[in-house]
Amino acid sequence: MINKPNYKISSMLNWLVAVVAGVVVLLFQLLGDKNNFSPYLPLMGFIIVFVVSTVDFHIVKKIRIDPDKKYEWYLLSYLSGVTTYLICWPPFSMLLKIKWEYDNFSLLFSLALSSIILNTAILLIQHFLLLQQEKARAEVEVSLLKVANVEASNLLLRQQIQPHFLFNSLSNLKALYKEDPLAGESYIVHLANFLRISVSNQNKKIAMLTEEIDFLHDYLEMQKIRFGQAIQFEIIVPESSLYQYYLPTFSLQLLSENAIKHNELTNESPLRIRISSEGNRITVLNSVRKKQHPEVSTGLGLANLSERYQLLSGNAIEIKQTEDEFSVTLTLLTNENINN
Known part of the structure; x- marks a missing residue:
């Protein structure tokens, strides 16, 4: 009203x-x-x-x-x-x-x-x-309704994903303990960190870059333990940026998860994920090797991130795709340019 x-x-x-x-x-x-x-x-x-x-x-x-x-x-x-x-x-x-x-x-x-x-x-x-x-x-009221709608959709999406992710993680953990107890212990440490950040940040619109990097690192380490040499990643972010900038919550993990979900992972042709920042921009880039039998995708994850980012910053995310690479670039947020 x-x-x-x-x-x-x-x-x-x-x-x-x-x-x-x-x-x-x-x-x-x-x-x-x-x-x-x-x-x-x-x-x-x-x-x-x-x-x-x-x-x-x-x-x-x-x-x-x-x-x-x-x-x-x-x-x-x-x-x-x-x-x-x-x-x-x-x-x-x-x-x-x-x-x-x-x-x-x-x-x-x-x-x-x-x-x-x-x-x-x-x-x-x-x-x-x-x-x-x-x-x-x-116009302000419409924007606020959009934000509320996107946040509700985002929360619903996370509530749908988290039980599924936890079930898969526990199944992987059971198999790991049978094959390699040390790998299983490492996996459970990263899983605990991942779930802790996931729970503490689930109602936040934005998170500090250092939290996003920690969350992403735990997620990718779990995937590395699971897939071995079939997945390779590197995170190149200056330490000076970690406490200076913000991102929509779980954005880096979502982009990395999409890369794993939509591409083949083999030791001969590993999936490469590179997260790098330069100035006030951060890019998630992955190699492309499409699955022969791709999973059915709703596209809601990337669309939801795009809309959340647009409402928070007023800017669009930058998506580039070639035959060999796919990348998403976001301008890092500061307190001054976040739309409340």
């Missing part, structure tokens, strides 16, 4: 428009006949515009609250504008030493026409500003 417009801007506009009107009148006087210069004309312009603008400001608020009576409010707006002119002009005409006549219909018509034009201009400006405020608020 969109909140009520903030009327502070419109209230400030009353003063701004009035000041501008006074300045315009003053400039016309300075550029015109200096013998007829009077400080009362700019003052009168300021007062009339401020009063009309203030009345219109409150009328526009009433119209927003009760649009069914907008014509009555508009009529009141124009009547109040004409009344303001008729009240302000006589005393100022005395100060300006101009003869004022209530039965001078041409003068009254000029004042009424001037009032209608001014009133219409102010109403249009205030309606336009309120529409812009409402549009901006609607």
Whole structure:
């Protein structure tokens, strides 16, 4: 639900428009006949515009609250504008030493026409500003709904993946202990670290780069124990970047998991995964050797990461694919460029 417009801007506009009107009148006087210069004309312009603008400001608020009576409010707006002119002009005409006549219909018509034009201009400006405020608020609300939707999808995805991953890991662990108890012990250490970070970060939108690297390292070490020489990886990230930047949670692990899921892993032609950062960009690159019988993929993982990253940073992830390589590059996030 969109909140009520903030009327502070419109209230400030009353003063701004009035000041501008006074300045315009003053400039016309300075550029015109200096013998007829009077400080009362700019003052009168300021007062009339401020009063009309203030009345219109409150009328526009009433119209927003009760649009069914907008014509009555508009009529009141124009009547109040004409009344303001008729009240302000006589005393100022005395100060300006101009003869004022209530039965001078041409003068009254000029004042009424001037009032209608001014009133219409102010109403249009205030309606336009309120529409812009409402549009901006609607866009913010849509963005927040998108973030909530993506986070819900991401949480659901993790809840679906984690039991499956844990079941597979325990099955692998059982087999490892039979074949190589030392490898099994190493595997369970990395699995414990992996699950600890997974649980502690599951409700976070972003994680520090050092946490993402640790999480990824434990995951890849488990796969290395499982597949042996069929998988090779290297992580090249400067130490200075580890505590300086952030990434969407589990993004590096997801990209590496996709590489393992969609490619053949053999000792003769191992899968190579390289995670490297340069400046404020990080790239996950893997060799491509498609499976002869690929698993059915929904593509939700990469699509979810892409949308999460877009909402957090306002930027798109960069995907490159050739016959031999596939890579995804993300600009690392900082506290300043994360959209809350």
